[in-house]
Amino acid sequence: MIQFAIEIPYWGQSLLRVLGGLVAVLLPAGTIVYLFLFKMMSFMQSRLGPMEAGPYGSLQLVAEVGKWMQKEDLAPDAADHRIFKMAPLIVLLSTFLLVVIVPFGPDAYFTNFSVGIFLGLAVASVSVLGILIAGWASANKYALLGGLRAAGQLIAYELPMVLAVLGVVIQAGSMNMQEITVAQNTGSWFGLDWFGSPFIVTQFVGFVIFMIAVQAELTQAPFDMPIAESELVSGYMTEYSGFRFLIFFIAEFATAGVFAFIASVLFLGGWGIPFSWFGWDNIDQVPDWMNLVGPLIMFTKMLVLTFIIMWVRFSFPRFREDQLQTFAWKVLIPLALLNTAITAILKVAF
Amino acid sequence: MTVLSDRQQLSYIASQAADARLNVELETEGMTLNIGPQHPATHGTLRIICRLDGEQVVWAEPSAGYMHRGYEKLTEVRTFPQVTTLVNRIDWLGSFANEVPFILAAEKLMEIEAPPRAQVIRTILFELSRIANVSLFLGDLGVQMGAITPVFLAFRDREYVLNLIESATGGRFHPNFDRIGGLKDDLPAGWIDETRQVMVKLREFCDIIEDLLFGNEIFQSRMRGIGIIPADVAKDYGLSGANLRASGVDFDLRRDQQLPMAWDKADWKVWTHPDGDSFARCWVRLQETRESCKIVEQLLDQVPAGPIMTKVPRIIKVPEGEAWVSTENPLGEMGYYVVSKGDLGPFRVKIRSASFNNISIVPWALKGVYVPDIITILASLYFILGDIDR
Numbered sequence: 091m092i093q094f095a096i097e098i099p100y101w102g103q104s105l106l107r108v109l110g111g112l113v114a115v116l117l118p119a120g121t122i123v124y125l126f127l128f129k130m131m132s133f134m135q136s137r138l139g140p141m142e143a144g145p146y147g148s149l150q151l152v153a154e155v156g157k158w159m160q161k162e163d164l165a166p167d168a169a170d171h172r173i174f175k176m177a178p179l180i181v182l183l184s185t186f187l188l189v190v191i192v193p194f195g196p197d198a199y200f201t202n203f204s205v206g207i208f209l210g211l212a213v214a215s216v217s218v219l220g221i222l223i224a225g226w227a228s229a230n231k232y233a234l235l236g237g238l239r240a241a242g243q244l245i246a247y248e249l250p251m252v253l254a255v256l257g258v259v260i261q262a263g264s265m266n267m268q269e270i271t272v273a274q275n276t277g278s279w280f281g282l283d284w285f286g287s288p289f290i291v292t293q294f295v296g297f298v299i300f301m302i303a304v305q306a307e308l309t310q311a312p313f314d315m316p317i318a319e320s321e322l323v324s325g326y327m328t329e330y331s332g333f334r335f336l337i338f339f340i341a342e343f344a345t346a347g348v349f350a351f352i353a354s355v356l357f358l359g360g361w362g363i364p365f366s367w368f369g370w371d372n373i374d375q376v377p378d379w380m381n382l383v384g385p386l387i388m389f390t391k392m393l394v395l396t397f398i399i400m401w402v403r404f405s406f407p408r409f410r411e412d413q414l415q416t417f418a419w420k421v422l423i424p425l426a427l428l429n430t431a432i433t434a435i436l437k438v439a440f
Numbered sequence: 441m442t443v444l445s446d447r448q449q450l451s452y453i454a455s456q457a458a459d460a461r462l463n464v465e466l467e468t469e470g471m472t473l474n475i476g477p478q479h480p481a482t483h484g485t486l487r488i489i490c491r492l493d494g495e496q497v498v499w500a501e502p503s504a505g506y507m508h509r510g511y512e513k514l515t516e517v518r519t520f521p522q523v524t525t526l527v528n529r530i531d532w533l534g535s536f537a538n539e540v541p542f543i544l545a546a547e548k549l550m551e552i553e554a555p556p557r558a559q560v561i562r563t564i565l566f567e568l569s570r571i572a573n574v575s576l577f578l579g580d581l582g583v584q585m586g587a588i589t590p591v592f593l594a595f596r597d598r599e600y601v602l603n604l605i606e607s608a609t610g611g612r613f614h615p616n617f618d619r620i621g622g623l624k625d626d627l628p629a630g631w632i633d634e635t636r637q638v639m640v641k642l643r644e645f646c647d648i649i650e651d652l653l654f655g656n657e658i659f660q661s662r663m664r665g666i667g668i669i670p671a672d673v674a675k676d677y678g679l680s681g682a683n684l685r686a687s688g689v690d691f692d693l694r695r696d697q698q699l700p701m702a703w704d705k706a707d708w709k710v711w712t713h714p715d716g717d718s719f720a721r722c723w724v725r726l727q728e729t730r731e732s733c734k735i736v737e738q739l740l741d742q743v744p745a746g747p748i749m750t751k752v753p754r755i756i757k758v759p760e761g762e763a764w765v766s767t768e769n770p771l772g773e774m775g776y777y778v779v780s781k782g783d784l785g786p787f788r789v790k791i792r793s794a795s796f797n798n799i800s801i802v803p804w805a806l807k808g809v810y811v812p813d814i815i816t817i818l819a820s821l822y823f824i825l826g827d828i829d830r
Contacts (some may be wrong), residue, residue, distance in 0.1 A: 135592035231473050235495065235811065311586045312658050320584045321815040323479065405652070407585035407659050410812045411495065 107200050114189050118347025118392055119340050123151050125393070126400040127343070134404055158339075161332030168229035169329065177227060178330065178337035180220030185344045187213035192351045193267050195361050195384030196376040206267040207259065210352060211252055214307065217345070218244045221316070224338075225326035236325025239411055240316035243306055246418040247313075251303035253426030257296040257433040258289050258356045271360035272373050286364035290357040295429045297357045299422055304349045305399055306418070308342065312406040315414055346396050354391035361388050445668060451808035455493045470498060475814065477506045483580070484825025488802065490814065497814065500806035502799050507829040515789040520546050520620060520756050523786065527776075528614045530793055531827040534573035534770040536565045536605065539618040542789075544699060545765040545778040546620045549758045553700045557746045558622040563702040564635070564739050565608065565617065566767075567732040571642060572601040573770035574729045577822050578649045581722055584819035585662055590652055597645040600638040607631060620756055622749030632740050639733045646730050654723065663719035667805050667817035670716055677801040680794050681772025682728060683821055685712045686720035693768035701767075706738040718820035725822070757784060771795050771827055795827035 098106065128150060132139030140147030165174050191206040193199035203209055218241055225237015259265055262273040270289075277287030290297045306313035317325040327338050354360060361384030362376075370376055409417065476487035485506035491499040511530065515523050527542050528535035540562060547553060554562065579594020602612045607628055609615035617624050653659050669679070674687040684691055692710040694703040711727040713720035760782040766775025772794025779788040798821055805817050 131588075135589050136596050137592060231471060311588075314586055315812065318586065318812070320586065321475075321812055404589055405587065407582055407587035407653070407656060407662065409658055410662055410810065412810070413658075413661055 110194075110198070111186060111189055111200060114192065114194070114351070115185055115344045115348065116340070118350070118389070118396070119344035120151055121393070122343045122347055122396050122400070124148060126396060130397070130400060131404050155336060158332055158336040163333060164329075164331050166229050166329050170227040170229070173223050174227040174329075175334065177220045177224035178334045178341065180223070181217045182337050182341040182344070184213055184216035184220065185341050185348055187216065188345070188348045189351070191267055192348065192355060192388075193271060193361060193384075194388050195381035196268075196373055197378070198361075198381040198384060199268065202268060203266065205265045207255055207265050207270070207352075207356070210267075211248070211255065214251075214349075215244065215248055217307075217341070221326050224330070228326070228329040230329050232322045232324075233326050233328045236316045236318070236322045236328070239318075239322075240309060240326060242411070243309070243313065243316060243414060243418075246415055247303045247306035247422075250299050250418060250422035250426045251307065253423065253430055254293075254296040254300040254303065255356060256426075256430045257293045260430070260433050260437050261289060261292060267355050267360070268373065271355055271362050272365075274359040275362035275365050276372070286359055286362070286366075288357065288359040293357060293429070293433070295425065296433075297353070299426050299429070300353055300356070301395070301398065302422060304346075304353065305402060306414070308346050308349065308399070310346070310399060310403040312402070312408045313414060314403075314408050315411050318408065346399055347392055350392040350395035350399070351388060353395050354388060358391050358395075360391075361385070363387070445670070448808040451496065452498070455496050455498050455808065473811075484828075486799070486823070486825055486828060488806075488814070488818070490806070490811075492811065495811045497806050497809050497811070500803055500814070502802045504796070504799070504828045507825055509826075509830065511830045512789055512791055515786055517785065519784040520758055520786065523789070524618055525614075525616050527791070528616055529826060530791065530830055531573070531769065531771055531774070531795070531824045532613060533576055533824055534569035535611075535613055536569040536609070536615050536617060537573075537767070537769045538774065539616070540566055540701075541765045541767045541769075541774055542776045542778070543618045543620055544701075544767070545763040545776045546756075546758055547700070548763040548765060549761050549778065549780055550620065550752075550756075551759075552621055552750055552752065554622045555747050555750050556702075556744045558748045558750075559700055560702040560705070560739050560743050561608075561623060561627060561748065562618065564736055564743075565605065565615070566701070567736045567739075568601055568605055568635075570770040571729055571732050571736075572598050572605065573824075574725050574732075575601070575642065575645060577725060578646075578653070578722075578729070581819055582653055582659075584815050585659065587653065587656075587659075590649060593645065593648060593652075597642060600641055604631070604635055604638055607634075619749065619752075621752035622747070626748050627743075632743065635736065635740055639737050642733050643730065646726060646733075650726060654719075654726065660719060662812075662816055663717065663722065663820065664715075665717055666813050667718045667809065667820060668716050669801060669805060673801070673804065674716070677804065678797040679772070679801060680797065681768065681770075682724040683721055683772065683798050683801075685710065686724045687716035688712055688714045693766060693773055699765070699767065702739055702742075703735065705742055706735045708735050708738075718816050721820040721822070755784070757782060758786070766792060769794055771822065771824060772798055774827075791830050793827045793830055795823035795825075796830075799823050799828060 128139045140150035143149040143153045165171055188210055190200045191210040221240040222237050225233045262270040274288045275286040309316050330338060471492045473490045473492050474487060477485040487503040489501050489503060490497050511526050514526055523542060524539045528538045530538045575594050575598045579591035582590035605615060606612045608631055609617035669687050671687045671689050674684050690710060690712050695710055708731045711724050713724050758780040760780055762779045764775060764777045766773050774794050775792040777790040778786050781787040806814055
């Protein structure tokens with residue numbers, strides 16, 4: 091199995107993983123911004139979007155990044171400067187910590203934790219800290235309100251997300267992301283094994299809850315109350331400009347990509363193709379070329395899921411803060427608990 | 441005069457009590473939040489000073505005047521025909537409608553009337569500017585709540601109406617087309633057919649918006665039961681237009697008064713809504729846009745032949761006297777009280793603009809609501825800054 095990895099020395103593997111991490115965070119972010127934020131949104135709104143920088147505006151993001159990099163690094167006088175400057179980095183850090191658990195192929199993974207998804211859910215909430223201190227340190231009333239709203243919202247939606255994942259974990263019998271992937275590509279339903287058994291079928295409720303919670307975690311409309319540009323100007327990001335705003339911006343869309351990666355591992359079968367197609371029985375028989383095809387499969391699934399996230403974002407108005415909490419505590423969490431309970435009963439029964 | 445609903449009263453008392461208790465126990469204090477003058481939600485330089493307890497508004501007050509342009513005073517140093525240039529900048533989204541009541545007031549003083557053809561064309565352009573105005577409101581509604589797509593659809597479809605206004609008058613935003621005694625020009629060839637096609641597109645736009653926004657459950661939960669203004673309070677504060685009709689008061693100056701305009705030649709309906717909440721205000725405006733399309737379509741069939749200008753002297757001197765004419769403008773009742781001393785220009789003009797009166801209810805309506813509801817209530821009250829600060 092590990093022939094591919096053995097040939098590379100340890101430092102080389104580490105270097106590859108670091109570079110891979112950068113690619114896995116930044117490439118989806120760039121793709122999402124260009125494809126969905128710039129182009130798809132424009133086409134939905136009967137306009138063309140950026141057309142000048144590069145063919146069909148494909149270099150627009152490069153131009154934007156260049157613009158942001160040139161701007162002055164401003165901080166309000168009253169701000170708590172050290173914390174103010176740290177906040178965006180903490181938010182981006184949580185994205186990088188999150189991507190660590192995602193497997194992209196039989197050997198193309200960053201770490202192979204036995205409790206991968208547990209770690210993922212734990213580090214996903216690090217971004218709350220960054221957002222909260224960004225709101226606090228800005229010395230701005232809008233930013234403070236935005237930061238507080240974000241903290242309330244992210245904590246509320248962490249729960250349904252955990253509970254939705256719980257169903258998958260029960261069904262797969264493991265918290266290891268690789269094993270969850272393998273479980274979806276080797277199983278069968280009703281004796282039909284040509285399609286694997288992606289958990290989106292059995293855990294459809296969980297999938298929907300997970301995607302709604304992701305939408306809220308990303309503070310995308312209809313859950314963008316913390317940013318709420320029409321009332322809070324830009325929420326916790328109000329005082330940020332230039333490079334530090336860029337980091338927030340990258341973190342937002344990179345996290346969208348990473349959550350879509352995690353969702354595709356949990357519910358759509360991850361990097362795998364149904365093992366029965368090629369006669370594989372377990373992960374040891376999967377050949378090395380899946381390390382190259384796997385990332386492509388993951389990328390495709392990520393694009394499909396982020397398309398849904400962005401589609402919802404562009405067409406829905408936002409919830410009010412209390413409605414948002416009501417929705418989480420009174421609808422999503424009971425539903426997720428019920429889903430978990432039913433999954434557990436069925437798991438024991440069959 | 442300030443009548444609070446039960447909900448508002450309770451939340452107000454609760455917030456006051458919480459404020460006092462916290463002040464004593466924890467030495468915390470409420471927060472004063474300035475919404476505006478530079479703020480994305482106020483589409484202009486309106487400033488709303490809010491005293492917050494957490495996210496609840498304890499007290500709010502609009503502070504207008506950041507964009508005051510002194511039109512009432514400026515009219516005194518203009519001749520009568522020149523005044524239209526000023527006044528069509530009051531409500532800049534429905535400019536033509538601003539000119540009409542002033543011209544009607546001047547005509548009333550001179551005791552002349554525009555010929556029937558001019559009256560019908562005036563009414564058509566008046567309704568077109570209403571459509572141009574309200575269609576942007578319908579799109580903007582989504583933006584206030586974070587739905588960014590409707591506003592682009594609104595801009596797209598408003599463009600058709602603006603093109604029509606431009607091809608008839610020469611100006612997209614500020615036509616300056618109305619003259620004392622008639623109109624500047626006749627309609628260009630083919631304009632009537634083009635307008636018919638555009639009206640079909642705008643009906644489709646209304647259907648799209650109804651589908652995309654009004655049918656959306658989030659939109660309804662944000663709008664229904666929020667910012668309720670009972671009919672008597674609405675009357676007390678002098679609301680007009682859709683804001684008043686949404687509180688169930690059947691009042692529309694197009695129908696309720698006799699003016700030398702052509703509204704009575706068309707068959708249309710004044711929509712009211714019993715609820716008086718934000719949703720009702722938006723819904724009434726949506727229905728009004730449809731009614732305007734109906735009015736325009738019917739009037740297009742009955743544009744009479746004849747001159748567009750009655751006989752007026754080359755140098756217009758308006759005889760001494762006072763006149764008050766108000767019309768049902770896109771934002772509500774807009775009126776001009778014109779005092780003439782027999783000179784080339786008016787001696788004094790008092791402008792009653794709709795938005796200025798409509799936002800006077802803001803302190804009442806915002807009491808006890810939460811910060812996100814400030815935005816929806818302001819959006820549904822629909823003001824144009826130029827109409828507040830003249």
